[in-house]
Amino acid sequence: MNAPGRPRPFVRLAAAVTTAATGGIATLLLAAGPVAAVGERGTPGGKLSAAETFAIFVGAPVAVAAIIAFLVVLPSMVRGPRYRPGRSWASASRWFGEPAGGEVAAEAITSLPPATVEGGGASARW
Amino acid sequence: MPAGEAFTAHQALQVRQAIAAAEAETGLTFSVYVGRVHGEPRPYAMQLHAALADQADRGVLVLIEPEARRVEVVTGETARRRLDDRAAGLASLSMATSFAGGDLTGGITNGLRMMAQAAARPPVLHQHDSD
Numbered sequence: 008m009n010a011p012g013r014p015r016p017f018v019r020l021a022a023a024v025t026t027a028a029t030g031g032i033a034t035l036l037l038a039a040g041p042v043a044a045v046g047e048r049g050t051p052g053g054k055l056s057a058a059e060t061f062a063i064f065v066g067a068p069v070a071v072a073a074i075i076a077f078l079v080v081l082p083s084m085v086r087g088p089r090y091r092p093g094r095s096w097a098s099a100s101r102w103f104g105e106p107a108g109g110e111v112a113a114e115a116i117t118s119l120p121p122a123t124v125e126g127g128g129a130s131a132r133w
Numbered sequence: 134m135p136a137g138e139a140f141t142a143h144q145a146l147q148v149r150q151a152i153a154a155a156e157a158e159t160g161l162t163f164s165v166y167v168g169r170v171h172g173e174p175r176p177y178a179m180q181l182h183a184a185l186a187d188q189a190d191r192g193v194l195v196l197i198e199p200e201a202r203r204v205e206v207v208t209g210e211t212a213r214r215r216l217d218d219r220a221a222g223l224a225s226l227s228m229a230t231s232f233a234g235g236d237l238t239g240g241i242t243n244g245l246r247m248m249a250q251a252a253a254r255p256p257v258l259h260q261h262d263s264d
Contacts, residue, residue, distance in 0.1 A: 023176040090139065090237045096141035096200040100168020102181075104152045106197035127213035128181070128194075130175060133233035 092133065139167060139199075144238040151242040155243035155259060161212050162188040163248075165241055167197045174198050178205035185209075193221075197232070197241070204244075205227050212252070220251035 055063070083089070090096075140148065152163045164185060170177040178196035186194040189209045193216060196205040206221040225248040231240025 037260055076231060090199055090232070091235055092199075092202065096139075096169060098168070100166065101139060101145075101150050102164070102166045102168075103145075104162070104164035111245055126179075127208045127212055127216075127218045127221065129179075129225045130206065131204045131222070131225035131229040133202045133204075133229035 140238065147238055148241050151245040153243045155252075158249045159215060159252040160257075161215060161247060161252055162192040163195070164192060165195045165197070165245075167199065167202060167237065170196065170198050174201060174203045174205050178207045182207040182209065186202075193239070193252075195228075195244065197237070199232070199237070202229075202232070203238070204232070206248075215252040216248055217251075220248065222246045223225070224251070 150163060152165065155161070155163045162185060164181070166178075166181055174196060177195060180191055181196060182192060182194040185194065185236075190211045192207075192209045192212050193212050194205075194207040196203075196207070199203075204225040208218075208221060208227050224244045227247055228240040228244035231243060
């Protein structure tokens with residue numbers, strides 16, 4: 008525990024001085040507020056109206072919660088719709104690299120020729 | 134997921150770029166269909182492949198059925214010589230893994246890249262027997 012070459016009494020003294028100084032300064036600072044306020048003169052404000060009370064104690068928390076919720080949702084809003092496995096697929100179909108060179112929605116595919124290739128390929132499930 | 138577009142403009146662009154890159158690398162024609170199918174996925178994929186018409190021979194069609202959770206890869210006769218069924222199977226498994234995590238665009242672009250790499254490799258014309 009005791010580091011060789013460093014006298015323990017010195018460490019103790021340093022710790023005691025630090026603790027005392029911290030405690031003293033903290034006490035002074037804490038006491039300074041009320042002490043300074045003793046002689047202060049001011050006019051107390053009028054009573055809060057019902058609307059003001061509502062705004063402060065209900066409106067402000069709700070507004071804060073709404074801002075936080077918005078910040079949480081923002082990334083996924085920016086990223087756009089996302090496919091979720093297991094949910095039903097409500098989106099329009101899309102064909103990239105369609106024969107005519109463009110892209111078509113599935114609704115535009117009205118007739119398809121019968122399959123010609125006995126060709127290869129593979130399939131997978133998830 | 135709201136009805137309408139499954140891909141944002143940026144995602145669609147990524148898919149188009151992946152297709153263009155794969156085509157430039159291999160000289161094959163790549164086509165990706167994402168959505169519902171009428172009937173069984175495999176026959177429908179082969180019909181879509183046939184719809185590539187004169188490109189069908191060199192064509193690789195990838196069908197993704199998000200609701201039935203199926204990936205189908207159909208290769209034409211010439212395309213199959215470059216992209217054998219084993220490589221196609223590996224790519225479709227990789228795509229399926231990405232899709233299972235909900236990443237359609239990433240799965241498509243990765244799968245296309247894998248297929249392009251496999252097809253860009255010179256075909257093995259002769260195989261040694263192991264001795």
